Amino acid sequence: MELKFNEKGLIPVIAQDVRTGEVRMFAWANQEAIEKTLQTGYAHYFSRSRNKVWKKGETSGELQKVLEVRVDCDEDALLYIVHQEKDKACHTGERNCFFRDKEGKHVNRILPFEVLARLQDVIRERIETLPEGSYTAKLYKEGPDRVFQKFGEEAVELLIALKNSDKERVVSECADLLYSLIFSLTVWGVDIEEVLWELSKRFK
Amino acid sequence: MELKFNEKGLIPVIAQDVRTGEVRMFAWANQEAIEKTLQTGYAHYFSRSRNKVWKKGETSGELQKVLEVRVDCDEDALLYIVHQEKDKACHTGERNCFFRDKEGKHVNRILPFEVLARLQDVIRERIETLPEGSYTAKLYKEGPDRVFQKFGEEAVELLIALKNSDKERVVSECADLLYSLIFSLTVWGVDIEEVLWELSKRFK
Structure with a gap:
């Protein structure tokens, strides 16, 4: 597949938990991050603030074992289907990054x-x-x-x-x-x- | 919440089906698209190719009723929890946009x-x-x-x-x-x- 990277060489990635279905996080990848993900079987992303490829969970242990990489119809977005280690993905300590509604309130509803x-x-x-x-x-x-x-x-x-x-x-x-x-x-x-x-x- | 839009005034949006958990699509929104989504209860996005706000399913009938709008930890990505009308979201006729793996093969595995x-x-x-x-x-x-x-x-x-x-x-x-x-x-x-x-x- 011909992936379409943006002008910075990046593509959006959604990480979804295979067991719960939760969207664990949203991040970006470059070509190198995708290659490392495929080679190692663990999710890698590109950090725009640190300007480098990083392995999710490398220090926290919150690794994401990647079962599948899916590509969208326009070839400009990726979906990583993952097993989330430690059952937690967000740097805030939450299970996933989408834990607030638009008013900033914690969302408790289990879907x-x-x-x-x-x-x-x-x-x-x-x-x-x-x-x-x-x-x-x-x-x-x-x-x-x-x-x-x-x-x-x-x-x-x-x-x-x-x-x-x-x-x-x-x-x-x-x-x-x-x-x-x-x-x-x-x-x-x-x-x-x-x-x-x-x-x-x-x-x- | 102070949403962080990119330099083009856009924010990434993931649309997830409340019933199946599928990631139905990935798109972008600007302030106006978010407001219209909240006002009408139906998903609106910003089309980068047509340079305008659009209502998902306006012509196809594949509307997305939005139950919740969730915001990620960095406030730079949104998750729309939707009821997908006609049970189909992709312009190709597929149920969702992430229907291929990285080799371009159709993914059939039901998670x-x-x-x-x-x-x-x-x-x-x-x-x-x-x-x-x-x-x-x-x-x-x-x-x-x-x-x-x-x-x-x-x-x-x-x-x-x-x-x-x-x-x-x-x-x-x-x-x-x-x-x-x-x-x-x-x-x-x-x-x-x-x-x-x-x-x-x-x-x-």
Whole structure:
């Protein structure tokens, strides 16, 4: 592909997390940064302030393993599909660089495409820290069978909702089911990403 | 927020789909394009070739309803979170502009974060067109109870896998369950996005 660099020899790059779908950051690359990214498998960019190529996470450890480099229709923008190490990308300490709205307020809303992965992160954290008053922690302490039993219960509750005529109930029971499903996977040490890759393979 | 425009008065904009998580396109905006976006609720950009503000989808109908405008840490890039009308954004007719890899090959791989929404689109299409040889079409023709029954069966199969010790089986059964879950929701007219928003609300 003939990439179109701007008058400074740069091309915009969007780094998107393969697991959560978050746009982790936006930056620029020159030819050398792209080559280094492809050679090493880790995201490299060009710093306009320091006027040099840099490897993302070289000092912070917040490396970005690049699974795919996608090119846009006009060949003047790139999309790096990455695994974000340390699950954090922004120099401010935030998960990603787009953490504020146009008024400067912190955006807390978790978007549909990222919910399952982010929910699994919360469940993992609860299992590790076992905070007082956490339902997840309480159920976990009762053992794996209780977690799986909960999944079975939620499946039956969803089935009953599917057979009644109340759409709100279907939505709510389905959300409950997904929580207990992710919880069961977490107990098993399975990341939701693995399941979604499996589902993706079946499209072909 | 004090947005930082470049020397041409422009700022980069990433448009991301709220349902699938896809990066639909990358473009530029000036102050006027941002204001029009905020006023109308639909994405506006600045065309560098035509040297004017344009409303995305004005002629094609591929409008982008903007749910959120997010600003990056350096205040020099924007993220529009959009509902993509007609489920298509690229002028080439592709779903999004990043449809090729660096060798120019079409990228077909559906990424983890977008799988559930994309799977639901396929199921919907099968239900509408009822193609020969499609398992989804066959089951659908047998009626809603058969679809829900399938969900119940998959839930039991996953439970058994959770109780045995074979991680691969857990992953595979979980993928089966998600398929039948999305299928059941589709029969009910519920979009997976609604369920994921419900789950998102519970984070707070």
